[in-house]
Amino acid sequence: MARMPLTDRRTQLTEAAIRAMTRDGVSRTTTRSIAAEAGVSLSVFHYCFDSKQALLESVMETITGHYITLVKAAIQPRETLRETVRAGFQAYWDHVAARPGEHMLTYELTQYALRQPGFGHLARRQYELYCETYGELLEELRRITPFELSVPVSVLARYLAAMTDGVTLNFLAVGDEKAASEILDMIADHVAGLAGES
Structure with missing residues (x-):
């Protein structure tokens, strides 16, 4: 070897x-x-x-890294902020559609960590990572397309993490891509509205 x-x-x-x-x-x-x-x-x-904990943390960070790379590449200035935001969500969604098993694994990892004594911090870290990632993406978005938000970045990051988490789980359970796309459209509209874009 x-x-x-x-x-x-x-x-x-x-x-x-x-x-x-x-x-x-x-x-x-x-x-x-x-x-x-x-x-x-x-x-x-x-x-x-x-330890198994070290492995699971690496797995969680790696799965997140798989789609964050795609989202960052997709966040390029477009005609409107809303279009830029929606392109980022589309890149994430393309990853969900291409690798649903990997996203299903993230939920299984959360449940596993919450049920195993001494592993609960991994579930917390997983969701902290999601929020941190959205915070970084929002700051990158503000760098390339300057705008002011009517809410703190940290609050919007938690909101976006919760919304995409819910949309993803709903899609994995129900399989309705059209409904998921409509929700992502609405989230993009909401983000643009919070930035003062009508």
């Missing part, structure tokens, strides 16, 4: 964990199955991750 820098090996194992957990579920995925998925020995896994 070729030597690989620790950060690269952690990335390899995290991506393998995402594939295994998406396919088999969190509770049925073992460190042995993740190592097998990655094509490494169990000792390599334990060298990279000293």
Whole structure:
């Protein structure tokens, strides 16, 4: 087995964990199955991750990173702020539609963390990460398309995290893409309104 820098090996194992957990579920995925998925020995896994909590946190951050990269690329100035915001939501939604299992996994990870003694902080961290991410995206949006909000960025970030979380879960349960698109349109309208764009 070729030597690989620790950060690269952690990335390899995290991506393998995402594939295994998406396919088999969190509770049925073992460190042995993740190592097998990655094509490494169990000792390599334990060298990279000293606890299941560390692995799960890496999985949560990596899944979020998968779609944040797409959203950031989509947030380019358009004719209106509303169009720019909606393009960001569309990039997120394209990821949901392309990888529903990965998004389903995020809900399973939340439930798992809340039910396991000593893991509750991971569920809190997951939702803090969502809010932090929206805060960063809003600041990036304000940088490229200056505007003032009628509410604090932190409040809007929590609102957007809650709304997209709900829309995503509803889509995973019901499967109605048209309804999800209409809700995302309404959220984009709301954000533009909070920035004084009518």
